[in-house]
Amino acid sequence: MKHDFPGIGMTSARTRGRMLERLRQQGIRSEEVLIAMGNTPRHIFVDEALSHRAYDDVSLPIGLGQTISQPYIVARMIELAIGTTKRERVLEIGTGCGYQTAVLAQLFKTVYSIERISQLLDRARTRLRDLRINNTRLRHGDGFLGMPDAAPFDAIVMSAAPPMVPEALLSQLSIGGKMVFPIGTVHQELRIIERTADGFVESKLEKVRFVPMLPGLA
Numbered sequence: 001m002k003h004d005f006p007g008i009g010m011t012s013a014r015t016r017g018r019m020l021e022r023l024r025q026q027g028i029r030s031e032e033v034l035i036a037m038g039n040t041p042r043h044i045f046v047d048e049a050l051s052h053r054a055y056d057d058v059s060l061p062i063g064l065g066q067t068i069s070q071p072y073i074v075a076r077m078i079e080l081a082i083g084t085t086k087r088e089r090v091l092e093i094g095t096g097c098g099y100q101t102a103v104l105a106q107l108f109k110t111v112y113s114i115e116r117i118s119q120l121l122d123r124a125r126t127r128l129r130d131l132r133i134n135n136t137r138l139r140h141g142d143g144f145l146g147m148p149d150a151a152p153f154d155a156i157v158m159s160a161a162p163p164m165v166p167e168a169l170l171s172q173l174s175i176g177g178k179m180v181f182p183i184g185t186v187h188q189e190l191r192i193i194e195r196t197a198d199g200f201v202e203s204k205l206e207k208v209r210f211v212p213m214l215p216g217l218a
Contacts, residue, residue, distance in 0.1 A: 019055040019071055026057075028075045030082065036106040037075055042068075045099040045127060059209075062097045064117050064218075066211055069159065073208065074100050077180045080192055080205075081155040082107055085176035089150065093143035093169070093181075093213070094159030098124030101136055104157065111136045112150050114143050117218045144215050146172045153177060160213035161188045170200060182210040 020038050028034060043054035046068060050060050059067040078100070081090065090108040095101055095115035101124065104111045115121040118140050125138055139147065143158070144166045152174035158181035165183065173179055173195040182188050190205040 015055050019057075022057060023072060023075050026072050028072070028079055030079045032082065032107060033075050033079045033103075036078075036103045037071065039106060040099065040102045041131075042071070042099055044130075045097040045102075062120070064120060066096055066117065066120060068097050068099055069210070074103060077157055077190070078103055078107065080180045081157050081178060084154045084178050086154045086174070089153045090155045090157065091147060091150070091153040091169075091172065092157050092159065093146070095121055095124045095138055096159055098127045100157070100159060101138075102128060102131060102133055105133045105135050108155070109135065112147050112153070113138050114141045114147065116140070116142060116214065116216065140217065142215055142217060143213060144168060148172060155180070158182065158213070159210070161185075161208075161210040162213040165193070170195070182208045185212065 016038050020034050043051040046054050046060050057070050057072055059070045062068050087108045089110050090104055092113040095113040101111055101113050121140050128136055146169045151172035153172055154174055154177045156169055156179040161182040163185050175195055175197055177195050179193045182190055188208050190208045193200050193202045
């Protein structure tokens, strides 16, 4: 599932190498994830004025009150998500600028992604098309509802924090599937829920900071 992205030389290999080295130091172990992160031209997913900071370990604004998550969080969540039995279908809640979508597209057969803000979705669709990524299915929709018509999913990755676990999404996980998500309002934490034959197993991970997950369309 390797993609050879055009325009990848626009930022120096050294800049990208520093990002990957930092991710290793921060505890990212999956070489698959590191390769996918290194292959993805993060600078084209942010405003040109911020492109010089694209590979720093910070979240950056992408307009309309949304952000692109820091590289560590993207790598951490995807590393958790790929530890699943199959990698046929992943559901991403919150397409945003499309960066995480592009990384996921190198690690799963098909990426289904929902974004509630149509302007962001249009931009992400254009970027992914420009990068010739063809294994994504983007939809303007309410993330709380998921995509029941495309379920079950081997993994679900959420890019915004709901106040409580969205029950509709749990029902769309396959047996052996994992949902990786931030949760909370003032204080947020990263969690993972695995669906087993007997039910759901939830684990609490580290503290995080995400934009709130909102219902409806915009």
